[in-house]
Amino acid sequence: MASTTTTTILDRCRIAPPLEGAAAAEQTLPVTFFDMPWLHFHPTQRLLFYKFPCSKAHFIDSILPNFKKSLSQTLKHFYPVAGSLFYPLNSDKFPEIRYVPGDSVPVTVAEASEALDLNFLTGDQPRVADDFYAFFSELPPSETSPESEFEKIPLITAQITLFPDAGVCVGFNNHHIVGDASSIVRFIKAWCSVAKFGSDDELLCSSDSLPLYDRSVVSDPSGLLNHIWKQLKSFRIESRPLEFPLNKVRSTFILQKRDIQKLRDFVQAKKPHVTHLSSFTITTAYVWSGLARSAAESGEEVADDEPEYFAFAVDGRSRTDPPVPAAYFGNCVGMGLVESTHAELRGGDGFLAAVELIGDEIANKMNKKEEFLRDAGEWVQTFGRLMAKRLFGVAGSPKFDLYDADFGWGKPEKLEPVSIDGDGSMSLCKSREFEGGLEIGVSLPKKKMDAFANIFIEGLKL
Template sequence: MKDGVFMGFCYNHLVADGVSMWSFLHTWSKICSSGLQDHKPLVLKRWFLDGIDYPIHIPVSEPERPPQPSSELSSVPITKDRVFHFTKKNISDLKAKANNEDGSSDLKISSLQVVSAHMWRSIIRYSGLSRGVETFCKVAVDLRQRLNPPFEKECFGNMAYLSPAIATVEELLDRGLGWTALQISKLVSSQTNENCKRFAEDWVRNVRNLKSGVESKMAGDTIVVSSSPRFKVYDNDFGWGKPIAVRAGPGNSISSKLVLFPGIDEGSIDVQATLWFDVLVNLLANVEFLEYVTIV
């Protein structure tokens, strides 16, 4: 790029989720470009269980030391980032295929769900896992409107919950796109106020450290879907003009991590995927997968 401005930023996910982060950036860009002074104050509310015996003591564990360099590192698989662009027509065709395969369901399959299902099936196909092995598609779900009483959509904080849809390799490959998308749709629909309360109660009773899940990523049985094509990432003008592209930084570059953004064209989706190199090579040679995507 011969001219232009690259803007980078980072934030702590304990403080804010994607909804809050993009709301903050949108307000910040308005202040920078137009000197807006009457911006809305942050909407801050807490959600937790009543009757908790504070303080909650979180166990402390020793940080893991990085492995020492050795001659064996050259044999360790490497990951590569690649952006897959789904046009509005691509997504429409995938939805038609999914609904045709599973027309009996009353659940509505969203664009995010059908794109995630297409990626899940395609990645697991080349994972090297046995057909009977369970695989997981973890999707970050916004809980603001799912709690009772619901929170305002503008509520600032981290209200995202990561939960997996589960299927064996055999089910993913044999039951098709419609069945796979339906599992993700059921997962999203299951995130209710009661579900969140049960999770919180269990966490308080069995306090544990949050793990990065390295083992599952190394095994290649899990994909993680984050961000959302609903975020208005191209509406942030800091006075230099609107963005021409949005990408996730190195903090998201972990194997089988999919970061979804809206594409620059209305109704399209960009999937920034970090994949094992051999999986990526096979995907780029798969005609069925490439039928619905454009490589960026």
């Protein structure tokens, strides 16, 4: 992790759920075939910045106690978050998530130095990527005792950082195995509700807010779980650790509703046969093709016939047969993948080509129940093969909005998905400022970012 000299650690503690309800007994959740591809995926980091001027005394005496208490109360309903992944060693057993009474979530409390400007960090302009690593804590190392048949792997950490007289930042770092974006956002919003209202009464009044852990709702008639587990045991895809300095900057780009419609009208005029023109399709195609064009302008040499891949996850809860309930807590996403060439993507019609490829993948595969899981047995091998290729992805979704995650300090000023620094992805969420707009996060070397920013802006003018 990058240097945290820009913050001072005030406290490290662990927060456990009260020993009541389901959290009073040991609980085991088996993994499903939806979880398996994420076993060795890098952790997911999210930062929520809040402009909430307060003194250090008020932070210590009021905000911090409620932050800890509300987490404990929330974990009563989301107990697996406090548990661990138990990864089998030298056995035919499957991995599982296990919670034992007394398990807890590591929480770090920090204070930002005066050198850190909250207004600058929450802006859209290029900011040094390394600077954001002071606001979340690393997952603790895994544990393996000599007599154990399992490696015990922690699932999540939380950090709250005070910007004196300016605001706070809440950082989350979680293993992807604990749940997809739908699940983690559900947990964060539940925590916000408890923190804001002082109890879990509001949470209990809304059945939609409570998680469902029943793994039997995930149908697996073709034995995908066993098939994917065998693949993972034969070769293990490991995420490479980041090397600092990253030599990247983070920038935020906005497509307002009118921008998206302008791009949609352009596609309809040029390619009237393309019918799937959602905001997601338009936006990701615009960014993907823009990045391909920025390669040459930033001095990056890429052969014309070099394959370019775009991968994206799609919530599968309504797309499986039978459907999985919306409240299901865990992973339940399908994988979309499209392929182009560098020459096609960076060419004058690169945006149109990208729109057609992504739109067809969604319309003909992701939105058809009979096709949604057709290639699920090859997910691991496919993405393992592409790790060294020009693979671009997307993190987050406008469907899972964290800009209404209010701990009692108002809505976040900025959401920063830090994980995109290492995996060649863009982030995507609803715009906080513009109704119907989308917010795009990109992390690139400075020279390429400058080229991409110019292409992004000029493309909308044309």
